[in-house]
Amino acid sequence: MNKPHDIPDWNQMRALLATVQAGSLSGAAKRLGLTQPTLGRQVAALEASLGVTIFERVGRGLVLTEAGAQLVAHLRDMGEAAEKVAMAAAGQSQSIDGVVRVTVSDVYAAHVLPPLLTQLRARAPGLVVEVAAVNSISDLIRREADIAIRHVRPDQDGLIARRCADSAAYIYGAPAYFEREGRPNSAADFARAVFVGAFEGNDIFIAELNRRGVPVGPANFPWATQSGVTGWEWVRQGLCLGAMVDVVARRTPGVEVALPSLEPIPVSTWLVTHRELRTSARIRLVFDVLAEALSRRG
Amino acid sequence: MNKPHDIPDWNQMRALLATVQAGSLSGAAKRLGLTQPTLGRQVAALEASLGVTIFERVGRGLVLTEAGAQLVAHLRDMGEAAEKVAMAAAGQSQSIDGVVRVTVSDVYAAHVLPPLLTQLRARAPGLVVEVAAVNSISDLIRREADIAIRHVRPDQDGLIARRCADSAAYIYGAPAYFEREGRPNSAADFARAVFVGAFEGNDIFIAELNRRGVPVGPANFPWATQSGVTGWEWVRQGLCLGAMVDVVARRTPGVEVALPSLEPIPVSTWLVTHRELRTSARIRLVFDVLAEALSRRG
DNA sequence: GAAGGTTTATACGTTTTTGCATGAACAAGC
DNA sequence: GCTTGTTCATGCAAAAACGTATAAACCTTC
Incomplete structure (x- = not known):
């Protein structure tokens, strides 16, 4: 039946985790930048490889089996570790060139950021600053952004915040x-x-x-x-x-x-980033420039 | 340039971890059942994706950079989680112990099943058989039960049925x-x-x-x-x-x-189960014992 | 009850990835 | 110094995976 020691495919595991977290193959596909048939095949291959029926196909949607639920519990740990790897990698990047994502209210994005962006442009021409002008709170822990400008004190662990000028x-x-x-x-x-x-x-x-x-x-x-x-x-x-x-x-x-x-x-205004990201050269640069400008009263 | 949301490739992470643990690309290739060029490309792609130099190519052999070492620390957690997933999967598919739900008419539950249950008890002491003595048809697709004894031919797709002795x-x-x-x-x-x-x-x-x-x-x-x-x-x-x-x-x-x-x-009597029969040892055991007993004329 | 919006499953052409060769660089042993 | 056994890097053909398009089934809503 099964091969004795089949090396597990980590991308298939990623596919399973994303499917469970998204609730559907289609949703997971969007999230991973793949397509629904691909996700379906990866999950099916994982089922065959592990010899465990993970999903029960019941018309529309998939239902986790008990066996599948136990697997997913460990998969969540795996996913968290993967995020830490990505986080550490982003923090280790010493290149000034690259992308830094900043979330900020659209008003600040429109009226406060422009001079700061030109300033950053002068300091680091290869730096790309992505400004997500979203009024909802982004999750820095999940690295939806590298830096956030907020008007409430962040209370999550792992985040470092600097209070700017009121x-x-x-x-x-x-x-x-x-x-x-x-x-x-x-x-x-x-x-x-x-x-x-x-x-x-x-x-x-x-x-x-x-x-x-x-x-x-x-x-x-x-x-x-x-x-x-x-x-x-x-x-x-x-x-x-x-x-x-x-x-x-x-x-x-x-x-x-x-x-x-x-x-x-x-x-009040807080500048927030993740602890791991302080070691990244370009994120630190953006953070420091923003902090300096936002702390200056004027 | 990097894409804004670069989805990390978990197989590339697996390649990096295996390379570090094995000490060389060649060793990791043997260990993962791949080839050295493949591993080399995966690691190189991961470096490019993360924007971090992980290895110093110094002639023969690779040397971890300090940044790479920090990544690997988290990668080990990821690898441990992956092993737990595989471990749990192996346990799920091979363990005889656990619960199997059987739906059957109450008459059969009262008069036909008792000797079969003692037989199962002898074969697998850790097996728990839940007998749902319900006269209404249970939905196996939705996993209300693992096995059903029915007197009508099941017509749902995805179900496995065996006809027993009339x-x-x-x-x-x-x-x-x-x-x-x-x-x-x-x-x-x-x-x-x-x-x-x-x-x-x-x-x-x-x-x-x-x-x-x-x-x-x-x-x-x-x-x-x-x-x-x-x-x-x-x-x-x-x-x-x-x-x-x-x-x-x-x-x-x-x-x-x-x-x-x-x-x-x-x-006529049908023994019906769902797809998980293919992968669950305990469901298969109960299914086979029931099928053998119900197929014997007597 | 019919329509629209989901979902997963399948078929096929294409892209990507992989493996096999081969080459170059280095270390160890004679 | 030369051989031998490593290591990683590079071309090229084959295989595997992917995406598009489409179908079928289901839930929801009007």
């Missing part, structure tokens, strides 16, 4: 808005104001405003957008009001603080 | 019943007989009897039970008549064939 967020509006809706002279005047909302919800923002005596609720957020840049553009065109970090607003002509006497919302 | 069912009654209701001397005498009914309906049974000239209808089935054992007990106590496979009735004292001249109802 900044302040104010409520801004365009002249067109104030002409149409009136300029507020007190916190109470915001009661009927219109704000741009975020997809993830505005509860935290509403709480911050309420703490300052601004009587707003969900009804004041009739529109929402995932894109911070879009929301900021709405504000600039006078569609609504919106909060923005002052470093960005200062570079946006045509917006004014709605009520200067209102206490600003403090915004 | 048996015959007769109509039985107890002396108490015959004394009270009279013993039928011809098929027509069953017109006012009382039969035990099944929950799922008696249409097929009625049709079989009618085909033999027995004039019965739903009115002859005043009572019904889901439990075949209960129904058979009713027959034994003289409450009513009932059909039963002769192999069971022969082991039940105190029941007699109601009308020996009546042609018996043929009953």
Whole structure:
């Protein structure tokens, strides 16, 4: 039947792990950059090689057998080790040339990063900085990015974070808005104001405003957008009001603080990377340049 | 340039680990059942992919760089996990101990299986056989059970079925019943007989009897039970008549064939399992023992 | 009940990978 | 110094793996 000592194919194991983690062959194929028939064949070959039925083909979808589940438990360890290898490799890379991925909110990507990127370009022409302008939190542990700029303190182990200069967020509006809706002279005047909302919800923002005596609720957020840049553009065109970090607003002509006497919302900034990646020359370079620029008050 | 998301090739990692452990590409090739050029290319590709120089080519032999050593540390974990996967797979496919679920009608569970279970106990003391005495058809594809004993031909794809010895069912009654209701001397005498009914309906049974000239209808089935054992007990106590496979009735004292001249109802038996039979030693053992016993006429 | 969106399985042409040769560089032994 | 036995690197033909296209089965939704 089976060959006595068949050398296991690690790519087939990778295929099995990805299939289980993705839940389907198709999903695993997308994840690994392969195709569904390839994944199917690799998993089938692994089943034949190990002599264990791992999946039960039940129409649409695959169902893990008990035997398969036990295998996958060890496969997860294997996958974690593989990620550590990749992580260590990235950290060992002493070449300045290469790719560094940075995740950052789209607003920062659009208004804060450009001068920093030109600065990096001058320091290292062969360096490619991939900016993932995603507003959701990326997982640095899984190396979805090398560096992240965040406004919340990271609490995961294995990550090192540097706190940059704190900044302040104010409520801004365009002249067109104030002409149409009136300029507020007190916190109470915001009661009927219109704000741009975020997809993830505005509860935290509403709480911050309420703490300052601004009587707003969900009804004041009739529109929402995932894109911070879009929301900021709405504000600039006078569609609504919106909060923005002052470093960005200062570079946006045509917006004014709605009520200067209102206490600003403090915004902290952390620069985060993985411990293993600190040893990489190019990641360290990007990290240091970003940290230096973001820590300088201005 | 590197692609943004470079999926690591686990076989290349395996090649690197084997090379380090064997001390040379040639040695690793022999160990993995590959050739030296293949290993060399895989390691070179991994170096290019990770952007790390792992080996210093110094004439004869390779020397690990410091960066490579750090990678290998994690690679050893990966290799250990891989070995555990293979180990678990070997254990899964060869271990006789474990649980095998068998679904079978409760009548068979009560009267046919006991000697077979003791036989299995002798062959494999660590084997646990779960007998699900359910009269409804279980779904083997969804692994509600590993083996099913059925009396209808399975039509689902992906199932492995073996036809066992055919048996015959007769109509039985107890002396108490015959004394009270009279013993039928011809098929027509069953017109006012009382039969035990099944929950799922008696249409097929009625049709079989009618085909033999027995004039019965739903009115002859005043009572019904889901439990075949209960129904058979009713027959034994003289409450009513009932059909039963002769192999069971022969082991039940105190029941007699109601009308020996009546042609018996043929009953076929299939032993059914799913794909995992091919790889699971314990399922195969139970399957073979059941098949051998159920195929022997007696 | 029909339609759309999934899923896995199969067929075939093409790309990639592999193995076999062979060559070059080095170390050890005579 | 030469031989011998290693090592890793390189061409080239064959084999294996891959991707595209397509089919069949299933779940969901309207």
